[in-house]
Amino acid sequence: MAEQQQPTAKVHPRVGIVGMGAIGNGVARLLVQEAAGFVLTGVNGGKSLKNVEAIQVANRTIPVMGLDDLVACCDIIVDCAPATAFRAIAEASLGAGRQLVTVSGAALLSNMEVKEIARAAGGRIILATGALLGLDAVRAAAEGEIFSARLVTRKPPSSLEKAKFVIENRLDLSNLPKALKIFEGSAREAALAFPANVNVAAALALAGIGPERTMVEIWADPELERNTHRVAIEADSTRLDMTIENVPDPANPATGRITALSIYSALKSINAVMRIGS
Incomplete structure (x- = not known):
């Protein structure tokens, strides 16, 4: 009688997180508490975790590693770091053939050359939806013809005060009596002016008709408590008019609670x- 073969034990993908701010900590907690077939193997927190060997995440001890060590021992790297770190993270991860999950759409838009690194080494870039809605519908519409794409972002002034564009132009957003439009231009221009604030615009541009034709407005609105995005698409297959109001993350009001959940959903x-959705 032939010997019965034992089922092979499933190997869970090893995940490393770079950037342990509000988003990174949120993803880490979800990975530890929900598991969903992943193993959180290590984290890298830059200067915030310098000289720290490990951190506690939901009663689990997670090693703190240098970027190269993290890439070496993980299958998937989750980028939750500031946009300025994206290039280094992408080069290290993709150059080693890893999967890179990120919400840094603006940084990706400014560093599209990393696609070639991924292609050459067998890596993969996954841009999580982040704070945007309707991305599947936009991607589907782009298979036909999209005539126009516009994003209108309205945020509480406190969410924009540290933005590169606001600081460089010395805009005073304190005590605004009413909503003020502080920027209008293409998604590419928005990505350069607001590298940490327009990941939604970059994701929309990459899913649709590109960064030159995707138009963006950014408003500072003192009457708002939530970051609000309205997407308007005119295409030969559909007309989309969508609005999302994101609940701010208590740890960082400039980002929404949904962002960490979006990354976790992309991992799952x-x-x-x-898989549900395109």
């Missing part, structure tokens, strides 16, 4: 038996 799609 990698491992899923059934």
Whole structure:
């Protein structure tokens, strides 16, 4: 009688997180508490975790590693770091053939050459949806013809005060009596002016008709408590008019609670038996 073969134990993908601010900590907690077939193997926190060997995440001890060590021992790298670190993270991760999950759409838009690094080494870039809605519909519409794409972002002034464009132009957003439009231009121009604030615009541009034709408005609105995005698409297959109001993350009001959840959802799609959405 033939010997019965034992089922092979499933190997769970090893995940490393770079950037342990509000988003990174949120993703780490979800990975530890929910698991979903992943192992949080290590984190890299830059200067914030300098000389720290490990951190506690939901009662688990997670090693703190240098970027190269993290890439060496992980299958998936999750980028939750500031946009200025994106290039170094992408080069290290993709150059080693890893999967890179990020919400830094603006940084990706300014560093599209990393696609070639991924292609050459067998890596993969996954831009998580982040704070945007309707991305599947936009991607589908782009298979036909999109005539126009516009994003209108309205944020509380406190969410924009540290933006590169605001600081360089010495805009005073304190005590605004009413909503003020502080920027209008293409998604590419927005990515350069607001590298840490327009990941939604970059994701929309990459999913749709590109950064030159995707138009963006940014408003500082003192009456708002939530970051609000309205997407308007005119295409030969559909007309989309969508609005999202994101609940701010208490640890960092400039980002929404949904961002960490979006990254976790993207990770689960990698491992899923059934995937919902395109």
